Amino acid sequence: MRLTLKLKLIAVFSVLVLALIGVAAFGILELRDYNLQVSRITEVYTPAQGLLLNADRDAQQALVAERSLLTLAPGSEEFDAQLASHGENVEQISERMEKYAALVDADWSRGMMEQFWPEFAAWTEASGTLVQDLSSAVTDQQQQALASRSISDLNATFDAMRDVIDSLDEELEGVINQEALEAAASYQSGRSLLTVLAAGASVVGIAGAAWLTVTISRGLSQAMAVSQRVAGGDLTETAVVRGRDEVADLLTSQNEMILKLRAIVTEVSGGAGQVSSGS
Known part of the structure; x- marks a missing residue:
């Protein structure tokens, strides 16, 4: 084959163009992986963590409302306001945890959510029964008995539910930290390899x-x-x-x-x- 100057020029520039295309393709793939990791953190795990924190806050507010009902007269405006607050916070806990479960569809999360729902149901049933009984309590002796039940029996179910939420938050925090480390490693690795490939293309x-x-x-x-x-x-x-x-x-x-x-x-x-x- 006659290797003319034209063919030599075409060969050199073709190799250079292919090298640059290779560098660009590799860079796109590395950036895609990095973006996926960052997206999981910003669009999945961080919002999910926010839902857990808000659900925990709602649980605390529901408990405060429940304890406040023990000191208020049934039928008063303050009693009705705390009663509404209790129901609203219980409903918000359920909504936030359902949203969380839809966001984080991992095996470890599904397993812990299977523990959460029975604990949540036990607490809401016990707390709802207590609130209903408080609405009809008319004597100080009845209120004292209900207060004792709130402190002894309901504390256990409430703490069991909150423990699951706290465990979910701790596990999710570990996942976020791991994803952040992997994203940083992908960025460093991609940058180093891109530098090497760009240098190789320059040498070519x-x-x-x-x-x-x-x-x-x-x-x-x-x-x-x-x-x-x-x-x-x-x-x-x-x-x-x-x-x-x-x-x-x-x-x-x-x-x-x-x-x-x-x-x-x-x-x-x-x-x-x-x-x-x-x-």
Whole structure:
């Protein structure tokens, strides 16, 4: 195959373009992985953690409302306000935990949520029964009995429910930290590899340019040297032809010219010698 200068240029630039495409493709893949990890943190785990914290706050507020009912007269405005607050907070706990379960669909989370719902149901049933009994309590003795039940029996179910929420939050915090570490590692690894690949592409481009420069300049320098010798009348040397490109064609043409000039000089010298002998 005849490797012309045009083909050499196409080959060098093709290799350079492919190297740059490879660098860009690798960079896109690394950025995609990094973005996925960051997206999981910002769009899944952080909102889920916020839901857990708010659910825990709602539980505390429901407990405060429940204890406040023990000190208020049934039917009063303050009693009705705390009763509404208790129901609202219980409902919000359920809604937030359902949203959390929809966001974090991991095995460890599903297992802990299976523990949460029975504990939540036990607490809401016990607390709801207590609140209902408080609404109908009319004597101090009845309220004291209900207060004792709230402190003894309901504390256990309330703490069991909150323990599950706290465990979920701790586990999720560990997942967030792990994701953050993996995202940082992916970023560092991708940046290092991209730097290496970019440097490799630069080396390929420089090497290709140097190869073309040497190939062309060496042949042209040799052609210039031959032309200068011919101009000075030296027809004894010809150029060394390497390759099969346009520069090689130029050197071959010069060599043919030198051989023809030698033949002409030899012929002229022979004719001049014969003329001298005839004289």
